[in-house]
Amino acid sequence: xxxxxxxxxxxxxxxxxxxxxxxxxxxxxxxxxxxxxxxxxxxxxxxxxxxxxxxxxxxxxxxxxxxxxxxxxxxxxxxxxxxxxxxxxxxxxxxxxxxxxxxxxxxxxxxxxxxxxxxxxxxxxxxxxxxxxxxxxxxxxxxxxxxxxxxxxxxxxxxxxxxxxxxxxxxxxxxxxxxxxxxxxxxxxxxxxxxxxxxxxxxxxxxxxxxxxxxxxxxxxxxxxxxxxxxxxxxxxxxxxxxxxxxxxxxxxxxxxxxxxxxxxxxxxxxxxxxxxxxxxxxxxxxxxxxxxxxxxxxxxxxxxxxxxxxxxxxxxxxxxxxxxxxxxxxxxxxxxxxxxxxxxxxxxxxxxxxxxxxx
Numbered sequence: 001x002x003x004x005x006x007x008x009x010x011x012x013x014x015x016x017x018x019x020x021x022x023x024x025x026x027x028x029x030x031x032x033x034x035x036x037x038x039x040x041x042x043x044x045x046x047x048x049x050x051x052x053x054x055x056x057x058x059x060x061x062x063x064x065x066x067x068x069x070x071x072x073x074x075x076x077x078x079x080x081x082x083x084x085x086x087x088x089x090x091x092x093x094x095x096x097x098x099x100x101x102x103x104x105x106x107x108x109x110x111x112x113x114x115x116x117x118x119x120x121x122x123x124x125x126x127x128x129x130x131x132x133x134x135x136x137x138x139x140x141x142x143x144x145x146x147x148x149x150x151x152x153x154x155x156x157x158x159x160x161x162x163x164x165x166x167x168x169x170x171x172x173x174x175x176x177x178x179x180x181x182x183x184x185x186x187x188x189x190x191x192x193x194x195x196x197x198x199x200x201x202x203x204x205x206x207x208x209x210x211x212x213x214x215x216x217x218x219x220x221x222x223x224x225x226x227x228x229x230x231x232x233x234x235x236x237x238x239x240x241x242x243x244x245x246x247x248x249x250x251x252x253x254x255x256x257x258x259x260x261x262x263x264x265x266x267x268x269x270x271x272x273x274x275x276x277x278x279x280x281x282x283x284x285x286x287x288x289x290x291x292x293x294x295x296x297x298x299x300x301x302x303x304x305x306x307x308x309x310x311x312x313x314x315x316x317x318x319x320x321x322x323x324x325x326x327x328x329x330x331x332x333x334x335x336x337x338x339x340x341x342x343x344x345x346x347x348x349x350x351x352x353x354x355x356x357x358x359x360x
Contacts, residue, residue, distance in 0.1 A: 003028065003222055003235050013255055014235055015225040019284050021292025030234045034299055040081055040229055041294055042308050044073040044287050047097045049312040051260075054113075057320070058264040063113045067094040068260030071227075074286030075191050075254040076161075077101065078232030082240055083159065088145050089128035090138040090160040093263075094191075098161065099128055106319035107326070114323070116330050117338050127156075136166035139175030139188065146184035146249070157243045159187040159236075165196025167210045173217075176251065180217040183248035187239050188214070190251065191226065193258045198272040211253035219249045226256030227284045230293075257281040331358065 003014050016025050023029065032040075051070045057063040069076065072094070080089075080098040091099050096109050103126040112119030112130070120130050129145075132138040142160035149156045166172050167190055179186045190210050194201055207213060214221035220242075224235045232254060239250035259282065261267035269278075294300035328334075336343065336351045343351065 013223040013225045014231045016230040017228045043077045045308045046312045047073050067263045071257045071259040074229035075226035075256040078229035079236040082233050082237035088158040091131045093131045095161040107322040110323035136169035136171035139172045143175045143178040146186035155244050157185045157240045161189050164192040168204050176217040179249040180219045185243035186249040188251040190253045197262045214251035221251040223253045226254030227286045
């Protein structure tokens with residue numbers, strides 16, 4: 001059964017797992033092996049532990065900019081698991097987990113957070129752009145990247161990740177309209193975590209869903225329970241298969257929630273969210289739901305999860321050590337150097353001034 005072509009109401013999200021891990025739509029179960037299911041859980045546990053550690057490091061002053069991800073693991077990792085190494089990622093600033101599981105070294109992710117130029121140098125075999133800070137800019141970039149893939153005749157897909165706030169931006173509409181006209185192999189993946197920083201969705205749009213905005217661009221759209229990793233995988237895999245077959249782009253709206261602040265740069269979610277709302281979403285925790293599903297099938301245990309947690313802590317420690325020891329240390333002059341192939345006169349003057357201060 002295809003979730004993109006079956007008869008559905010616009011307000012009925014695709015769901016496979018209930019909150020207690022029971023299967024409610026067996027016909028939609030993806031064709032994943034036991035080991036693939038276990039790998040999905042390992043990635044979700046890894047990301048939750050990494051998120052907790054990154055928040056602590058930020059508070060210690062050892063990381064710079066950081067956007068927490070807890071609550072969105074199923075949305076992020078379920079969608080990425082449906083892609084291939086050759087597919088192209090255009091992430092937002094919150095989507096570092098997908099970038100790392102796509103091959104971007106974790107120590108470089110730490111350097112990116114600190115503002116080091118090496119943190120923005122993607123290895124040649126990692127098909128991605130750096131996380132986009134400008135809201136919705138990746139949507140127009142997605143249309144261009146996907147058009148390039150199509151013109152080369154490649155069987156690849158490009159996917160852009162963005163939040164609900166991005167769907168209020170012009171770049172979102174322009175990118176999706178362009179992609180629809182040229183039928184490019186693109187996936188517009190909206191992670192609706194209910195708030196654009198502190199602004200709730202209800203104050204961003206009068207539309208009942210975000211995905212229905214794809215109708216104006218003439219492309220199919222599907223809404224999915226973003227706390228259900230199997231449902232997210234299923235709809236993304238179908239969208240990717242469709243795009244590879246030359247059938248054009250798809251928009252996915254993943255209904256998810258971030259448990260922490262928008263970023264660690266002073267946002268206080270208690271000023272715009274209630275404890276009751278947070279508690280309601282915590283009961284839908286994607287790790288709890290998927291863990292119950294796996295345990296019922298004998299595919300996961302408390303001992304295995306503890307082993308993953310310990311392994312993750314060591315991986316993070318090793319990556320942090322490499323980031324701490326990375327040489328050469330960045331200078332202002334280095335930052336100026338990478339801005340242009342040939343420095344304009346005013347930057348050349350600034351560089352000379354900094355070098356003089358450093359005695360070089």
